[in-house]
Amino acid sequence: MNKLKLNYTSLSFLPILVCIPLGYQLINNIHFGGFKLFQEFLISAFNPKIDNEIIITVIKRLNETILIGFFSWLVSIIFGAFFGIISSNIFYKIFNIPNFFYRTIRFFLTIIRSIHEVVWGIILMQIYGINFSIGIIAICIPYIAVNSKVFAEQLETIDYKSFESINQINAPKFSSLLTLIWNPIINTFKNFGLYRLECSIRSSVILGLFGIGGIGTSIFLSFQTLNFRELWTYLWSLAILIILSGLLFKKIKFNTKNKILSIFFIAVFFITILFSFSYFLYFIFNINFENFNSVSSLFKSSSDLGLFDFFKLILETIILSLLSTGIAISLPPLVIGIFNSKSSKFFIKIFAFLLRLIPTPVILLTLLTFNNPSLSLAALTLGLHNAGITSKLLFTNLDSQDKRNYIAMKSLGISKKTSWLLGLFSQQAKSYLAYCAYRSDIIIRETAIVGVIGSVGLGWQLQESLSSFAWQEVTIVLIAYSSIAIVGELINGKIKNSLT
Amino acid sequence: MNKTVLELKNISYKYKNNLILNKVNLKINSGEKIALLGKSGSGKTTLISVLNGTIKPTQGEVKLFNESFEELDRKQKSKITTIWQDLRLIGDLSAEQNVNCGLLAKNNFFFAFKNLLNISSFKKAHKYMELCRLHNSIYDKKIRKLSGGQKQRVAIARSLIQESNILLADEPFNNLDPKLITTIKNLMLESVDKNDTKKSPKTILVALHRLDLLNDFDKVIGIRDGKIFFNIKRNNLKKIHLEKIY
Ligand SMILES: Nc1ncnc2c1ncn2[C@@H]1O[C@H](COP(=O)(O)OP(=O)(O)OP(=O)(O)O)[C@@H](O)[C@H]1O
Ligand SMILES: [Mg+2]
Numbered sequence: 001m002n003k004l005k006l007n008y009t010s011l012s013f014l015p016i017l018v019c020i021p022l023g024y025q026l027i028n029n030i031h032f033g034g035f036k037l038f039q040e041f042l043i044s045a046f047n048p049k050i051d052n053e054i055i056i057t058v059i060k061r062l063n064e065t066i067l068i069g070f071f072s073w074l075v076s077i078i079f080g081a082f083f084g085i086i087s088s089n090i091f092y093k094i095f096n097i098p099n100f101f102y103r104t105i106r107f108f109l110t111i112i113r114s115i116h117e118v119v120w121g122i123i124l125m126q127i128y129g130i131n132f133s134i135g136i137i138a139i140c141i142p143y144i145a146v147n148s149k150v151f152a153e154q155l156e157t158i159d160y161k162s163f164e165s166i167n168q169i170n171a172p173k174f175s176s177l178l179t180l181i182w183n184p185i186i187n188t189f190k191n192f193g194l195y196r197l198e199c200s201i202r203s204s205v206i207l208g209l210f211g212i213g214g215i216g217t218s219i220f221l222s223f224q225t226l227n228f229r230e231l232w233t234y235l236w237s238l239a240i241l242i243i244l245s246g247l248l249f250k251k252i253k254f255n256t257k258n259k260i261l262s263i264f265f266i267a268v269f270f271i272t273i274l275f276s277f278s279y280f281l282y283f284i285f286n287i288n289f290e291n292f293n294s295v296s297s298l299f300k301s302s303s304d305l306g307l308f309d310f311f312k313l314i315l316e317t318i319i320l321s322l323l324s325t326g327i328a329i330s331l332p333p334l335v336i337g338i339f340n341s342k343s344s345k346f347f348i349k350i351f352a353f354l355l356r357l358i359p360t361p362v363i364l365l366t367l368l369t370f371n372n373p374s375l376s377l378a379a380l381t382l383g384l385h386n387a388g389i390t391s392k393l394l395f396t397n398l399d400s401q402d403k404r405n406y407i408a409m410k411s412l413g414i415s416k417k418t419s420w421l422l423g424l425f426s427q428q429a430k431s432y433l434a435y436c437a438y439r440s441d442i443i444i445r446e447t448a449i450v451g452v453i454g455s456v457g458l459g460w461q462l463q464e465s466l467s468s469f470a471w472q473e474v475t476i477v478l479i480a481y482s483s484i485a486i487v488g489e490l491i492n493g494k495i496k497n498s499l500t
Numbered sequence: 501m502n503k504t505v506l507e508l509k510n511i512s513y514k515y516k517n518n519l520i521l522n523k524v525n526l527k528i529n530s531g532e533k534i535a536l537l538g539k540s541g542s543g544k545t546t547l548i549s550v551l552n553g554t555i556k557p558t559q560g561e562v563k564l565f566n567e568s569f570e571e572l573d574r575k576q577k578s579k580i581t582t583i584w585q586d587l588r589l590i591g592d593l594s595a596e597q598n599v600n601c602g603l604l605a606k607n608n609f610f611f612a613f614k615n616l617l618n619i620s621s622f623k624k625a626h627k628y629m630e631l632c633r634l635h636n637s638i639y640d641k642k643i644r645k646l647s648g649g650q651k652q653r654v655a656i657a658r659s660l661i662q663e664s665n666i667l668l669a670d671e672p673f674n675n676l677d678p679k680l681i682t683t684i685k686n687l688m689l690e691s692v693d694k695n696d697t698k699k700s701p702k703t704i705l706v707a708l709h710r711l712d713l714l715n716d717f718d719k720v721i722g723i724r725d726g727k728i729f730f731n732i733k734r735n736n737l738k739k740i741h742l743e744k745i746y
Contacts, residue, residue, distance in 0.1 A: 162589070164588065168580075170578035171607075172574070172609055174612070175607070175612035179615070179616065183592035
C-alpha cells in the first residue's frame with residue numbers, strides 16, 4: 001500500500017472532504033415538496049418564453065445592465081489608474097513623500113476592496129433609495145480599489161535603474177513620473193481593461209438581482225413569481241451577451257501607434273474625469289436628506305447584537321468561505337478526472353458554463369426550492385459557482401499542456417484515470433492551487449451575496465441591521481467583513497508565495 | 501587657474517557594511533578631460549553615481565559649482581549628464597522617444613506628454629541620432645528590439661542631446677566597433693557650442709578599460725578598492741601606475 005503523500009496533487013483533492021459535513025446537513029434539510037418546482041425550473045431551460053414583448057423587455061433590460069456595467073467600468077478604471085499611481089512606490093520616490101502616506105493609502109484601499117459591491121449597493125440603496133446611479137457607484141467603490149491594486153502592481157515592475165536615470169536628467173517631476181509610468185499604465189489598460197469590463201457587467205447583473213435594475217432585476221422578479229420560462233429567456237440572453245462580448249473582446253486590439261485613436265482615448269479619459277466629478281458634486285448636493293433624518297432618529301446608541309451572536313456570525317462566515325473554497329478547489333479536478341471521455345468533457349464544460357453564467361443568488365434560490373436554508377446550502381452555491389470558474393481555468397491549462405507524458409503512460413497500460421492524474425493533472429496542480437488561493441480571496445467577499453439571500457453569516461446580519469437602520473451594527477458588521485477579508489488575503493498571499 | 505566644477509570632499513560610501521568608496525577626494529576643473537581607470541568592481545560606477553547625485557554618500561560632501569549638491573535646484577543639477585554603463589533606457593519606448601527624454605529637463609510637462617504620444621518634434625533627436633550614426637530605420641523602433649551597439653548609441657544620443665557641459669560616461673564604448681568608437685569619442689569631446697568654447701569648455705570624465713584610447717584625455721585617475729590611487733596628467737602616466745591598480 002502506498003502511503004498518502006501530501007503533494008500538490010493530493011492537496012487539490014483533499015478539500016473535497018468538506019462534502020461530508022456539507023452533505024450531512026443538506027440531506028437533513030431536504031423537503032420534497034419543492035422538487036416539482038425544481039424540475040419545472042430545469043425543464044424550462046429548454047423551453048424559454050419567446051415573444052415580441054419579452055424580446056423588447058430583454059433588450060431594454062440588457063441595455064440598462066450594459067450601461068451600468070460600462071459606466072462603472074469607465075469610471076473605475078480611470079480612477080483606479082489614478083489611485084494606482086498615487087499608491088505606487090514610484091510616485092513616492094519621485095515626489096519624496098514619506099512612506100507613511102503610501103501605507104495609509106494602500107491600507108485604505110484594501111479596506112474598501114474587501115467589501116463586496118453588493119454590500120455597498122445594499123447600503124447605498126438603503127440611504128438613497130433605488131436609483132440607476134446607485135448601481136454605478138456601488139460597483140465603482142470596490143472596483144476603483146481593485147483596479148488601483150492591479151495598476152499599482154504593474155507600476156512596481158518599473159525598473160529602478162530607469163527611474164534613477166530619468167531622475168538624473170532632472171526633468172520636472174510630473175514629466176519624469178509620466179514618462180516612467182506611461183507604458184505600465186497603457187499595458188494594464190490593454191491587458192486588463194476588457195477583462196475588467198466583463199467583471200463590471202457581471203457585477204451589474206448581480207446588483208440587479210438586489211433591485212438596482214437591468215436584467216438582474218428581471219431575473220429576480222421572474223424567479224419570485226415562479227415564471228421559469230421567462231427566467232430562462234433572461235438567462236439565455238445573458239449567456240448570448242457574455243459569449244458575444246467574449247468573442248468581440250478577443251477581436252479588439254488596441255493600437256497605440258494610431259495617433260488619432262490615442263487622442264480619442266485621452267479625450268474620453270478627461271471627459272470621464274470631468275463628468276464624474278460634476279456628477280459627484282451633483283450627487284452630494286442632491287442627497288435625499290429625509291432618509292438621513294430618519295436614519296438619525298432611528299440610530300441606536302446600543303446594539304442588540306450580543307458579543308456571542310456576533311462571534312457566531314463571524315465564525316459562520318469563515319466556515320462558509322472554507323467550505324465553498326473546498327468545493328471550488330476539489331470539485332473540478334475530481335469531476336474532470338473521473339469523467340474524462342470526450343463526450344463527458346463536453347457536458348462538463350456546458351455545466352461549468354451554466355454555473356458561471358447563473359448568478360449565485362439564482363443558484364441559491366433554485367436550490368432553496370427543495371432544501372431549507374442552511375450554511376451548507378449557501379456554501380454549496382458559492383462553491384459550485386466558483387467551481388465553474390476554476391474549472392474553466394483548469395480546462396484551458398490542461399488543453400494547452402504538453403500531452404506526451406499522458407500518452408506515454410497510457411501506452412504503458414496504465415489506466416486512463418491514473419494517467420490523467422499523474423501524467424496531466426499533477427503538472428498543473430501547483431499553479432491550479434495558486435489560482436485557487438487567489439480565487440478564495442474573491443469567495444470570502446462573495447459570502448456577502450449568499451449570506452443575504454441564504455440567511456447565513458454576516459451578510460444576513462447586515463441585511464437585518466440595515467432594514468432596522470441600526471447603523472452601529474452595520475458598521476460593526478462591515479468592520480468584521482473587511483477584517484475577515486484582509487486576514488484571508490494575507491493568508492492567501494502567503495500561500496500564493498509558497499506556490500509560485 | 502581653471503575653476504572647479506565638481507568636487508568630492510572626503511566621500512565614503514558604505515553598502516551593507518562593505519566600504520565601496522573610501523575617503524575619496526577629487527577636484528574636477530572646468531574643461532578637463534579625465535579618464536577613470538580601475539579594474540572591474542573597483543568602484544568606478546559608484547563614483548560616477550556619487551558625482552551625478554544618484555547615490556548619496558554615507559559620508560562627505562559633493563559640491564557642484566562650489567555649492568553643496570543638495571542645495572542646488574533642479575536646473576543647476578541638470579547641468580550634469582550621464583551615460584550609464586547599463587544604459588538605463590526605457591525599454592518600452594521607441595529609440596527617438598528615449599532620446600527626447602534628454603530634453604525633458606529643458607521643457608515643460610506638455611512636452612513629456614507629447615513625446616509619449618509621439619506627436620512632439622523629433623528634429624533635434626534625429627539630429628543627434630544621426631551624429632551617432634544611427635540609421636533612420638530604427639528611430640521608431642522599441643528599445644527592446646535594438647542591438648547592443650544601437651542601444652549604446654541611443655543612450656549616448658540621449659545624453660548628448662542634453663547639451664550639458666559636464667559629461668560623465670561609464671564605459672561608453674561598450675559594444676561599438678572601432679570606427680564608431682572614434683566617431684563617438686570625438687562627439688563626446690566636442691564642446692557643446694563651438695562659438696562658446698571659451699566661456700564654458702566641456703568637462704568630461706570617462707570610465708574605461710581600453711588603454712589605447714587614453715590619448716585624447718589630459719588627466720588619468722586610477723581607482724582601486726574604492727580608493728583613488730593616482731590622479732595625474734596623462735603625460736606622467738607610467739607603467740608602475742597601472743600595475744598599482746590592475
Ligand atoms: N547595487 C549594489 N549593491 C551592492 N553592491 C554593489 C552595488 N553596486 C555596486 N556594488 C559593489 O560595489 C563595488 C564597486 O562596484 P562598481 O559598480 O562601482 O564597480 P566598477 O568599477 O564600475 O566595475 P565594472 O568595471 O565592472 O563596471 C563592487 O564590489 C560591487 O560589488
Ligand atoms: Mg561599472
